[in-house]
Amino acid sequence: MKIGELSKKSGCTIQTIRFYEKQDLLEACNRSEGNYRIYDASSLRTLQFIKQCRSLGLTIKEIKQLLDTKRNPDKSCFSVNNLIQQHMIDVTQRIAELKQLKLTLSEMVLACSDNRKVKECGVLQILEE
C-alpha cells in the first residue's frame, strides 16, 4: 500500500509517517518505480505500536528502545518493565503537580469576581505577590 492508505489505516498523518521514518522509528520501506513508498502489513503493525506508545506519552527515543528490544525476543524484558514503571512514577508526579496547580487556580478564581476593575482585580493581586 502507499502512504495515503497507511495514513488512513493507522490514523497517523502522512507527514508524521515520513517524520517517523526520518527519525528511524519506521525503517525505510521499498519504493515503487515512481519513487513512492510502498508499505506492507508489518509496517502498519509497527506504526500502530508506535502510535500506541505515543498515546502513553513515551518519547520517540524510548519507543526506539522498545523497538530495539523487540528485535531480541529471547533477552530479558526488564528494561521494558522498568521504562513503564518509571513512566508511571513520572505521570503520578505530574498529576500531583497539576492538582496543586488547580488548587492555586481555584483560590485565584475565588479571589475576584467579574465587574471589577483591573486595579481591584483579585487575580492580579495574587499574581503580583
Added chain:
Amino acid sequence: MKIGELSKKSGCTIQTIRFYEKQDLLEACNRSEGNYRIYDASSLRTLQFIKQCRSLGLTIKEIKQLLDTKRNPDKSCFSVNNLIQQHMIDVTQRIAELKQLKLTLSEMVLACSDNRKVKECGVLQILEE
C-alpha cells in the same frame, strides 16, 4: 542593576531574561555606556510577575495579554478572570487524562514481571494489541 543581578534576584537565567525581552514580555530597558542592560526595581517586579504566571502554566502570549491588561487599571478585569477560569478547566481536563493514563500504565505493570523474556513480555503484548 545589570542582568546578572536581576537574574539572581528573580531566579530567571540571563538567557531567559533576554529571551523575554525578545518576545516583548519585558520591554527593552536602558543601556549603559558599554551597552549593558540596566534594570530597575520595576523590571524586577515585572519579571517576577512573568515568572509567577509561567509557574501557573500560562503561555507567553497569555502573559503578554495580562501585562497589556494591567496597563489599563480602570478597565474591566473580566478577561483576567476568564483566562484563569479557562486555564483551570484545561488543567482539570489534563488531570483527568493523566489519571486515565496512569490506570492504563498500572494495568501494564501488573501484566508482566521481571525475569520474563521479551517474547513473553506482558507489557509488549498490551502495546501490540
Added chain:
DNA sequence: TGTAAAGTCTATACCAAGTATAGAGTCAAC
C-alpha cells in the same frame, strides 16, 4: 599600568514532536 578573570553582548543553533508549505514529479480517469 597591565593583564587576567568575570561579566556581558549579539547571533545562531538546538531540543521534542510534529505541522505546514512550496515546488516538482507521478499516476489514473476521462
Added chain:
DNA sequence: GTTGACTCTATACTTGGTATAGACTTTACA
C-alpha cells in the same frame, strides 16, 4: 492530452527556553 489526486523532497515554523561561539566591557589584583 489534460485535469485532479497523490506523492516526493526540502525547508520553515511552533513553544519556551538552553547552549554555544566569538567579541566586547568591566573589575580585580599585582
